[in-house]
Amino acid sequence: MEDFITIVVRTIFFYFLILVIFRFMGKREIGELSILDLVVFIMIGELAVVAIERPNVRIFHAILPMVLLMFIQIILALISLKSKRFRDLVDGQPSIIINRGKIDEKAMRKQRYNFDDLMTQLREKDIRSIADVEFAILESSGSLSVIEKLKNSNEQQKQGDITVPLILDGTIEEENLKRINKTNLWLRQELKKKGYRDVKKISFCSYENGEFYIDLQDED
Template sequence: METMPDWLLVILRAIGLLITVFAILKWLGKRQLSELTLFEYIIGIVLGSIAAEITISPNQNMTNGLIGMAVWFIVPFIVILLSMKSHAIRNITQGKGTVFIKDGKVLEDNLKKEKYTADELLEKLRRKSLFNTADVEFAVLETDGSLSVLPKKDKQPITLSDLGVKQSTKEPQTVLMDGEILNEPLATAGRSVAWLETELDKLGVSIENVFLGQVDAMGQLTVDLYDDKLTVPSPQEKPLLLAEMKKCQADLELFALQTDNTEAKKMFEKNSKRLQSVIDKATSVLQN
């Protein structure tokens, strides 16, 4: 009986083992490479090594190789199940985060423990747009090697909640696509066809020329046209609101200068300063 050529055996083994390793790793869980724990990383390397050895060695006993792969699959799978129920086992297999900065103070001993230099810490902070350790309230090195950072309160970006503004975090609704109105998303956004046509008139474009149109959480319409050479003006609701706020603040200052009533002057000056404070905080939100 004619034996199978070595090259054909290698191809068949490679295909079979590729499917096997893929199925095993998929069964163990979905993670990005950067999120793998040391334990999972070692499992991947060993399974790949066993598969490679069986593939390129036609004389290697395939059964023994598959038994080895099965052991490297079953044992880690059991460990993963146990780690889901036990914090202690999880700490052994996955490790735990290491605090690098606490209350704005760099913990040098923890840096040495993780074999990190000051330069490496500063590099990771710069990737978070933080250039001064004094601006960091808390920083921890996660088990996947990433650095989680909490800036100090005065270094955190202003949010709408800081301004006392309640806003929905709903996803934008695509209300126009390929020159056609999508009625269901338009209704979900709480807008009508008449409103959409009015907004398009403000922008000076017709429905047929719109490739993609979306309504954001603040109810503003943005469009992308088929003709990339045409420039569409940005939505003006927020800039107009900012302009009105500035006008009101200027009016309050003017009223304070014009009145001879002491109490009224104090009231106008006080509210002018309060409104200016709101404007300073809201400018980054309301400017396009």
């Protein structure tokens, strides 16, 4: 009976403890969890299960590694926030699977993403045919973002490209420049024309249909 009560009490305790820990680690949708988030969540869950199933384990010995994992995740999340290179290393980058209606099989092979995966995710978005898709981007979270072709012929003529990030956190995205057949020199010259001489001060810069969107980094 005593063990039963201990298990009930520990279950309730760790339930609320995990809620608090996850709250401190920030709000993320399940589908948007990074690899770091997923690993930490699994480890914390396993530690809680062990502590509940084994009443002889001192509760402090279970709480300590859980809190430690929480701080590790927060520190790595801060590093990820500051470093684009670290984000790419851990989370990877989005991949354009369908570009202007054409399937990029090279990108699919690189992501180990097959046609069954593609068709499944298209059906989940109520899209019956690949022919209806203008762009499909496989996000770093594994979800598929889809932009459908416009039905009206006049609208199709006006339909442009997708938004292409050219600068993230002060770093020029060379791969995205190649996608739009532009160079580093071209980008710097265009930015100078607009009065932006220091790329490092630009937090985000995108390019779509010949137009730039530029956001400067917040001043400390």
